[in-house]
Amino acid sequence: MSNSFLIFASILFAAFLGLTFVQITKVYDPEHHGDHHGKVVYGFPVPEFVTAGTEEAFVTPIAVRLADANPALGPKNASKCTTCHAFEQGGANKLGPALWGVVGKDIASADGFAYSGALAGIDGAWTAEALDGFLLKPKAWAPGTKMGFAGLKDEADRANLIAWMFQQADAPMALPEPSAEDLAAVAEQQASSEN
Ligand code: HEC
16 A cells, blocks of 8 residues: 555545534534424534524514504603613704604714714615614614614514604604515414414
8 A cells, every 4th residue: 555545545534534523413403492492403403493593583574563562662662762862852962863853864864963984874764674673783783883772672662662753753754554575474474383
């Protein structure tokens, strides 16, 4: 046996060991902690599990949640914002921009407020959907934002707050109607959770 054959053979053997190791490595799938307690799958997580993970994170579209929202519960959540924001008519900029009439207004357009490049660089207006995304996780929705707020995790809390924010304006806009897509997404989610 020549030396180069031995080297080749040991590389093959090492590769074989590596593959075997990958196959016997147990991957614990934390996404399924709740309903499949202690479930262990072998090898890398297969695509089904990855998809199942995102399905579990289904968020009812904001237009659907707004239909059931209670704006009277808005101020309770807005109290988490008022160290930095004034919501009332004629309110001044504080650490964050004044928010009277923010719904429907261009993003990053309060007079005299120095926005981060991150927020200033986002086109469009504050729709219910944009607010829902931003308030869930400001730093994920607008990477680099200087809004120092972790986010409002609860879907209903965000809907109540946003429904109330719709009213904090000179000429309040109507709440958005759920689109056909929104309704289909909810129906599909309900059907799959009944299985
Ligand atoms: C610690 C201070 C702080 C808290 C708490 C905070 N914000 Fe902000 N917020 C800011 C700052 C600063 C900005 C500007 C962000 C930028 O320029 O990146 C901002 C921006 C915003 C904007 C964009 C306004 C515009 O003119 O485009 C909205 C909407 C908003 N905040 C809503 C809220 C709501 C609702 C809450 C409570 C659930 C909240 N914020 C909590 C500091 C805060």
